[in-house]
Structure formats: structure tokens, C-alpha cells
Amino acid sequence: MISTKKDRVYIFDTTLRDGEQCPGATMTFEEKLEVAHLLDVMGVDIIEAGFPIASDGDFEAVTAVAKAVKNATVAGLARAIFADIDRAGEAVKHARRGRIHTFVSTSPIHLAYQMRKSEEEVLEIIAKTVARARSFVEDVEWSAMDATRTPLDYLCRTVEAAIDAGATTINLPDTVGYATPNEYRDMFLNVRNRVPNADKAIFSVHCHNDLGLAVANTLGGLEGGARQIECTINGIGERAGNAALEEIVMAIKTRSDTLPYECGIETTMLNRASKLVSAATSFPVQYNKAIVGRNAFAHESGIHQDGMLKNQTTYEIMTPESVGVQKTSLVMGKHSGRAAFKNKLNELGYELGDNQLEDAFARFKALADRKKHVYDEDIEALVDENISTAQDLVKVIALTVIAGTMGHQSATLSLDVDGVHKTVQTTGNGPVDAIFNAICAIIPHDAKLALYQVHAVTEGTDAQAEVSVRLEDPVSGRSVTGKAADPDTLVASAKAYIAGLNKLDAKRRQAHPQHNVA
Ligand code: KIV
Ligand code: ZN
Numbered sequence: 123m124i125s126t127k128k129d130r131v132y133i134f135d136t137t138l139r140d141g142e143q144c145p146g147a148t149m150t151f152e153e154k155l156e157v158a159h160l161l162d163v164m165g166v167d168i169i170e171a172g173f174p175i176a177s178d179g180d181f182e183a184v185t186a187v188a189k190a191v192k193n194a195t196v197a198g199l200a201r202a203i204f205a206d207i208d209r210a211g212e213a214v215k216h217a218r219r220g221r222i223h224t225f226v227s228t229s230p231i232h233l234a235y236q237m238r239k240s241e242e243e244v245l246e247i248i249a250k251t252v253a254r255a256r257s258f259v260e261d262v263e264w265s266a267m268d269a270t271r272t273p274l275d276y277l278c279r280t281v282e283a284a285i286d287a288g289a290t291t292i293n294l295p296d297t298v299g300y301a302t303p304n305e306y307r308d309m310f311l312n313v314r315n316r317v318p319n320a321d322k323a324i325f326s327v328h329c330h331n332d333l334g335l336a337v338a339n340t341l342g343g344l345e346g347g348a349r350q351i352e353c354t355i356n357g358i359g360e361r362a363g364n365a366a367l368e369e370i371v372m373a374i375k376t377r378s379d380t381l382p383y384e385c386g387i388e389t390t391m392l393n394r395a396s397k398l399v400s401a402a403t404s405f406p407v408q409y410n411k412a413i414v415g416r417n418a419f420a421h422e423s424g425i426h427q428d429g430m431l432k433n434q435t436t437y438e439i440m441t442p443e444s445v446g447v448q449k450t451s452l453v454m455g456k457h458s459g460r461a462a463f464k465n466k467l468n469e470l471g472y473e474l475g476d477n478q479l480e481d482a483f484a485r486f487k488a489l490a491d492r493k494k495h496v497y498d499e500d501i502e503a504l505v506d507e508n509i510s511t512a513q514d515l516v517k518v519i520a521l522t523v524i525a526g527t528m529g530h531q532s533a534t535l536s537l538d539v540d541g542v543h544k545t546v547q548t549t550g551n552g553p554v555d556a557i558f559n560a561i562c563a564i565i566p567h568d569a570k571l572a573l574y575q576v577h578a579v580t581e582g583t584d585a586q587a588e589v590s591v592r593l594e595d596p597v598s599g600r601s602v603t604g605k606a607a608d609p610d611t612l613v614a615s616a617k618a619y620i621a622g623l624n625k626l627d628a629k630r631r632q633a634h635p636q637h638n639v640a
Contacts, residue, residue: 128384131374132350133367134168134326135161137399138187139199140364141354142172146405146592146603150628151183153402157355158187160395162194165386166367168350170223173199174213175206179629181213188217195219195261202226202251211258222255225265225293228272228280241276245283252287264289265328270301270309277309278316285319291350292323296339299332299362303342310346326350329365331357336365341373344383351385355399356407356414368392368413368445376440393446394471401506404603404621406590413445416499446471454501456490470498472505489586492609497580503588503607514624515540516565523612525553535560535616557616561623569593569626572601574615579607587611589618595626602626 138154141147149157154171161169171187172180188196196217198210202224214220226247227237233244248264255262264284269277281292294313296306306329314320327343327350329336340351357366371387378384396414400407409416419442429436442448448469454462463483467474474482482505489504490496519536533556536545546563550556558571573592578585586607594601604622608614 128378128382129349131344131383131385132167132324133165133371133385133387134170134197134350134352135166135354135367136170136328136352136364137161137354137356137358137367138183139170139172140352140360141356141358141399142403144358144360144363146601147358147403148600148602148625148629149402150625151179151186154183155186155190157395157399157402158191158196160391160398161355162191163388164391164395165388166194167386168195168197168221170197170199170352171213175200175203175209181209184210184213185216188214188220191217193218195221197221197223197263200224200251200255202247204251204254207251207254207258211255214259219261220259221261221263221291222259223263223265223293224251224255225267226251227267228277229268230273231271232268241279245279248280248283249287252284252289256288260290262289263291263293263326265293265295265326267295268297269294270296270306271298274309274312274316278313281313281323282317282319285317285323290323291326292320293326293328293350293352294343294348295328295352296330296336297328299330299336301329301339301342302335303338305342306339307342307346310343310348314347324349326352327365328352330360331362331364334362336363337369337373340365340370341381344381355395356405356411358399358403358405366412368396372413372440372445375444389444390446391471397471397502397506401605404590404605404625406605418442418445419447448498454486454490454496455494456487458486458490458496466498466501467505470502470505474505489609493584493586499579500586500607503579503586506605514621515627516620516624518613518616518620519543520545521557521613521616523553523557525612531556533557533560533612535564537561537564537620539565553612554615557612558619561616561619565623567623567626568596569623570596571619573603576611576614584609587614589614591615591618591622593619593622593626595629597630600629602629 142149158169171184174181174184184198196214198214200206200210210222252264266280325348327340327348329339353367354364355367357363374381374383426437485504517538519538522534525531530549531553532549534547544564546560548556548559550559572594575590576587579588586609588607591604592601602622602625604618606614606617606621
């Protein structure tokens with residue numbers, strides 16, 4: 123029998139915290155604000171904006187998000203340490219609805235090797251730290267880190283202690299992505315049945331994707347009675363990532379016949395959110411990623427295309443429009459004017475300010491001069507690149523490369539470094555090496571090149587090349603990815619490397635405001 127009664131589930135997005143903390147997904151202050159704004163408009167219930175004690179930059183970002191967000195609750199993460207909790211309280215106090223999310227490990231492995239504390243000591247810590255968080259805000263979330271590897275009896279004692287001390291949300295994370303859906307469901311059923319004060323809190327799922335089970339486990343947790351879902355856009359997060367928001371939301375919507383839940387997400391914004399997060403983090407979305415991958419609605423085989431032409435439902439369980447993928451016929455080219463360009467941007471889900479629009483239009487015109495047909499993907503690449511470069515200290519002014527079979531490859535590169543023009547000529551083992559050597563000559567730095575990747579944005583020999591460059595910061599051990607697109611692969615390579623350096627610079631300046639790139 124089809125159930126019509128639906129339970130409201132709360133979407134807790136941790137793209138800006140668990141997502142941003144994964145290697146290569148680092149975002150600048152402005153990018154975090156932009157993502158937070160979009161999440162808020164899209165209907166996310168709780169935005170975890172960061173880990174305020176982690177750095178001054180994180181603190182500033184959480185504070186700014188707390189001030190800017192209009193609808194969602196804004197959460198700041200804190201370890202079970204008073205200094206962390208106080209800092210989180212300070213950052214979220216500006217929010218219309220602020221939450222402190224504090225956590226401590228509960229599993230025997232973590233207690234023995236990481237915490238070096240006994241079970242009783244951890245119970246005391248929980249009581250004290252949750253009470254401390256409650257002295258700042260009414261809304262306190264407590265997480266049992268590594269809950270899925272914690273014996274049930276002890277897990278129940280920790281949950282009871284946290285609720286007694288004032289926690290209003292209890293999160294039981296599958297921190298290491300070890301659970302299976304039935305186990306995860308049963309854990310929630312058992313804890314909720316056994317803990318005497320369980321009815322005083324909302325239970326929350328938080329799943330990592332190490333075995334590719336994060337979304338399945340999330341649905342298992344809902345079946346066990348959890349009503350808050352922690353997730354990230356594009357599933358970015360530690361190691362293999364977190365459960366992907368867009369997958370969970372569309373599963374609930376598409377299979378409402380068997381999943382009796384509803385949430386407040388405007389699904390037509392999912393594609394835009396995916397693009398924005400990918401651009402802000404320079405973290406590419408895999409082509410066959412469910413819901414938001416480039417191929418998610420592409421039908422290649424003849425049999426499928428035949429079916430689709432006869433009736434879309436033959437091979438489509440949800441429409442592209444329902445997740446914000448527009449099928450548009452407006453072909454853009456060098457004769458397209460500002461109004462058509464703006465219209466196209468709106469179709470693609472972008473709302474740019476006047477200056478950003480002018481800048482993007484000028485870049486579109488330059489691209490249209492070089493490329494006969496400008497496809498939607500070209501425009502997205504162009505605008506996304508623009509969004510992530512607006513605050514950059516270093517910009518590419520000009521590049522000339524001599525390549526081929528005769529002699530050394532050389533690059534002559536001019537950069538604008540914080541308003542100062544600098545030019546060098548260098549050689550290299552191939553044109554890309556020559557360009558990167560030129561960048562190092564103008565901006566000596568200690569970052570290590572960890573990845574260089576090129577792919578074509580569209581088809582054809584005049585397609586834009588999208589280049590990703592991952593740089594590792596030997597100081598913090600973290601990495602950033604710079605991305606750029608251009609019909610000239612070598613220009614895209616230079617811009618991508620510079621984008622990476624700018625990101626690294628922004629990150630370092632957030633941590634140490636005195637720092638400067640050059
Ligand atoms: O995966 C995890 O356990 C976490 C906690 C901090 C909630 O991210
Ligand atoms: Zn996590």
C-alpha cells in the first residue's frame with residue numbers, strides 16, 4: 123500500500139565544513155559566503171559553516187555566514203574542549219538561529235589510541251562540554267564520533283548523558299564509512315528504544331562514503347527514526363566523501379512511494395549548487411555522478427534514444443528540469459547581444475551582479491570571436507572561472523609559447539602581481555613545463571605540483587580545454603586545485619596554475635593575515 127503520510131526531514135549541509143576540509147576542496151572567504159547564500163535560498167535547514175577554532179579564517183567565515191544567512195540555522199563545529207566551544211559560540215551568536223555542534227569520539231579504538239581516555243572520563247567530558255555549549259545557545263548538537271564502531275551499551279550511555287546535559291540533536295556518524303544500511307538502521311532503532319530520554323532530541327545521520335554506501339546508509343538511518351540528514355553538495359568530504367545532498371533529496375522525491383519523507387529543498391537549484399561548489403572548490407564532478415554529472419541525463423545508446431523519442435519515461439525516472447538542467451535551444455555566438463547572454467545565464471541558473479555580468483560578457487565576446495558555437499558548457503566554464511578569480515592577486519596578462527619538434531620549448535609570460543607587471547622568458551621540457559617554470563620565476567613558491575589534468579569542455583577541435591592543477595602546500599600539508607578554461611590549452615594551463623597559487627595564497631592569508639603571495 124502506498125503511504126501518503128510524510129515525515130519532515132531536516133537537511134543539514136556540511137559542504138563548508140566536512141566538505142571543505144577534504145584535500146583539494148579549499149574555498150576562499152568570498153566563495154564560502156556565496157555557497158552559503160545559495161544553500162540558504164535552496165532551502166537547506168542547517169548550514170554547518172565551518173570549524174571556528176581551526177583558524178582565524180574559519181572563524182571569520184562562520185561569523186560572516188551567521189550574519190548573512192536569512193533562513194537556515196547556522197552551525198559551528200567544536201571539539202569537546204571549552205576553548206573550541208567558546209569560539210564556536212562567539213562565531214554563531216550573530217545568526218538568527220545559531221547552533222553549536224560539538225563532538226567526541228566514543229569507539230574503543232578512538233578512546234584507546236586517539237583520546238587515551240576511559241569510558242567514564244569521556245562521559246564526564248560529554249556532560250561538561252554539552253552544558254558549556256548550552257550556556258551559549260539553546261540549539262546544541264552532539265555527535266558520537268565513530269558511533270558505528272561503538273558498542274551499543276556504551277553508545278546508549280553517551281547519548282543519554284548528552285541529552286541530559288542539554289543536547290537537542292544527537293548525531294550518530296558513520297565516521298569511517300564502515301556501516302551497512304541495515305546495521306545503521308538498527309543502531310538508530312536500538313538507541314532510540316533503549317535511551318530513556320531519547321524522545322527529547324532529534325536524531326541525525328552522518329555518513330561517509332568509503333564503501334560507496336553513504337546514501338544507502340543515510341536512508342537506512344531514516345528508517346531507524348533519524349530525522350536530520352548531514353550531507354554535502356556533490357558528496358565532497360573527507361576521504362571518499364560524505365553522502366551527497368542531491369542524491370538523497372532526489373531519492374526521497376523520486377521514490378516518494380516507498381520513502382515517506384519530505385524536505386524543504388528546491389530541487390531545481392541542485393544543478394546550480396553542484397556547479398557553484400565545483401567551481402568554488404575547483405573540484406570536478408565525475409561525469410557519471412548521479413543527478414548532477416554531465417552524463418546524468420545523456421542517452422547515448424540507439425535503443426535508449428529510440429525509447430526517449432517515443433516517450434521520455436522509458437529511460438528517465440526524473441526530468442532534467444526537476445534538478446535544474448535546462449534543455450535550451452538558444453545557440454550563442456559572436457552576434458549574440460548582452461540581453462541574450464543575460465537570458466542564457468539565467469537559464470543556466472546564474473544571477474550575476476552588474477560588474478560580474480559585464481566582465482563575463484566581455485569574456486564571452488572574446489570567446490565567441492575564437493569559437494563558432496558557444497555551448498552552455500562553455501558559458502558555465504567561463505562564468506565559473508570568473509567567480510573564482512574575482513579576488514585574485516595574480517593575473518595572466520600575456521603568454522607566448524614556442525613549441526614543436528625543433529629545439530627547446532620556451533614560454534614568454536607576463537603576469538600582473540598585485541598591480542605590478544612582470545615578464546620572463548623561460549625554457550622547459552615541453553611547453554607546459556616552460557610555462558610553469560616561467561610562473562615559478564616570477565612567483566618563487568614552495569608549493570608542489572601534485573596533479574595536472576586536461577579535458578575538453580565540449581566536442582570539436584575548437585573546444586575549450588579545461589585544465590586542473592593541484593598544488594600541495596608543504597607548510598599546512600593541504601592541497602588546492604586551480605581550474606581554468608580556454609580554447610588554447612597552454613593559456614588554460616597557465617591560468618589554472620595561477621588560480622591554484624591564488625587559492626593557496628588566499629588560504630594562507632586567512633590563516634596568517636600578514637602573508638603575501640609575492
Ligand atoms: O565524520 C564525523 O564523525 C564527523 C564529526 C565531526 C561529526 O564529521
Ligand atoms: Zn564527517
